[in-house]
Ligand SMILES: Nc1ncnc2c1ncn2[C@@H]1O[C@H](COP(=O)(O)OP(=O)(O)OP(=O)(O)O)[C@@H](O)[C@H]1O
């Protein structure tokens with residue numbers, strides 16, 4: 221049911237008091253209040269605020285009549301004394317619900333208003349039902365604009381920019397999808413800025429959307445919003461994982477909902493250090509044009525006991541407000557290390573983990589979780605159960621072909637064209653190297669050439685650099701072997 225339908229139902233069912241929670245008063249008026257007043261209250265809609273008194277609105281949203289009502293009790297008197305069925309909207313009334321007189325008057329009205337076909341509507345960004353009114357108030361959230369509304373908005377902006385055909389349908393859908401979670405005002409402001417900057421609505425407007433979401437997230441604290449420079453092209457190897465991700469992207473769209481697909485939940489990446497787990501999290505966000513939110517579990521648990529659960533809930537809310545987004549939970553096994561049975565934290569860790577798991581299982585918002593872990597020890601088994609993550613991937617050391625790709629990625633990143641070089645040979649010499657170590661080989665090679673009179677990089681520089689690295693897989697042979705063995709039967713290979 222849409223909020224308008226729910227609201228209409230409440231009005232018809234003669235709920236005396238209804239709270240509409242939204243920071244967007246005008247939108248709520250146009251989307252919900254006006255149509256319902258027209259259909260069920262003969263168009264009679266009054267809006268009260270402490271600054272303007274009680275104003276009767278005409279169907280076009282203008283003011284028809286103004287009745288002085290300088291305080292909340294006076295506003296309630298106007299509603300009580302009015303002779304016809306009507307909706308009375310009370311703005312910011314949550315500030316006045318502390319008063320005993322106002323509460324008493326509301327309780328009296330709750331029994332007489334329905335008979336006369338009148339409803340009081342509390343409209344504001346916040347509402348908490350006072351205990352005394354618990355049975356009489358229905359609270360409805362007005363959700364931010366949906367995909368269709370945002371798509372329409374993009375269309376209008378394109379016309380305003382005189383480039384109605386400037387954006388291919390897929391890019392238009394991607395832009396509307398990226399804007400999900402913004403209020404109408406924020407979405408309009410983003411599009412206006414795009415028009416000013418680019419002269420038209422182009423695919424680049426997505427950058428402004430992501431910046432707007434970063435501002436939203438920054439206000440909350442526990443979650444940090446990162447900017448990713450790396451796309452999936454900057455990830456060498458891991459073809460299986462990349463293929464899986466490419467097939468999931470479309471599953472965020474409207475067509476997938478209509479088809480009956482659930483929103484993707486997320487993936488857990490388990491693997492050897494330095495092989496690209498964190499890199500993948502960043503690349504996904506960039507490839508899907510979604511903001512990258514980084515949840516620091518250390519900070520969630522860093523608070524004093526008792527607050528951690530609230531902190532986790534708040535982090536989840538923040539992520540949902542920025543959805544669609546990628547939520548990156550790095551080193552999840554360390555974060556939840558305290559959540560095991562023998563933990564000495566009075567069960568706080570277990571409860572925070574429980575909050576997280578329940579959310580993973582039930583979430584409907586498009587928050588794609590990318591969790592990473594490089595140890596099995598400390599990884600709570602509950603995390604691995606079906607229904608939490610869509611898939612558990614094992615990120616192994618790169619094989620020869622993958623090493624070649626990773627070397628090429630890092631050469632290109634440093635504006636060196638690897639074409640014509642025998643990278644296959646270098647790849648064979650770097651058996652057991654992680655992605656991070658291969659990057660180090662490229663950087664070291666460049667240092668050598670630079671120090672040697674700034675001459676052009678030569679293949680021998682890389683060979684020399686590679687010869688000097690002692691790969692982690694050698695120093696940590698047992699750990700890597702144990703990880704592989706564990707993952708062999710439990711995880712899908714990312715390569
Ligand atoms: N597959 C890869 N393709 C390209 N670069 C890679 C790859 N794997 C690692 N790298 C390089 O190594 C760096 C470090 O890798 P990353 O941080 O993703 O490793 P990780 O698996 O998260 O390791 P850790 O377990 O230590 O967190 C990356 O920023 C990237 O530059």
Ligand SMILES: [Mg+2]
Pocket residue numbers: 497498499550592
């Ligand atoms: Mg990492």
